[in-house]
Amino acid sequence: MHIPDLTLPAKLASILGKLPSTPPCWALVTTLNQLKKRDILPVDMSLLAGHSFEVHILDADMHLRFTADDARFSVDSTPSEPDLRLAANLADFARMMLREEDPDTLFFNRKLVIEGDTELGLIVKNLLDSVDWSATPLQRFMAV
Known part of the structure; x- marks a missing residue:
């Protein structure tokens, strides 16, 4: 499935920006922990421990x-x-997760901004590249 190059409408973005970030953040960390538990996310937690993202x-x-x-x-x-x-x-994150674009391409096309600890950024980029998204429910859903 191809993700179109769209941005969210301004009105929707202004509403989303005012909502609390805790529920979607909780969903993100729950998903990351489940992917790690199922060995879909092949992460060495010692490399990420003590860091904030x-x-x-x-x-x-x-x-x-x-x-x-x-x-x-x-x-x-x-x-x-x-x-x-x-x-x-959002569309660029979706493209990256569905492997329509790799993080390097998005970064060099200035569609993905990576700021902060350079070494940590490289670890995370390599981690994203190593995920087998075909083993996730998201990929199976998108194939329908």
């Missing part, structure tokens, strides 16, 4: 903050700057 969905103005420890991902509610921030429009 932010996924900024630009066109929805949503900031999803989470941390990692040696065993799992958790919602982060601290006001400090994250160690690593990934920012893109």
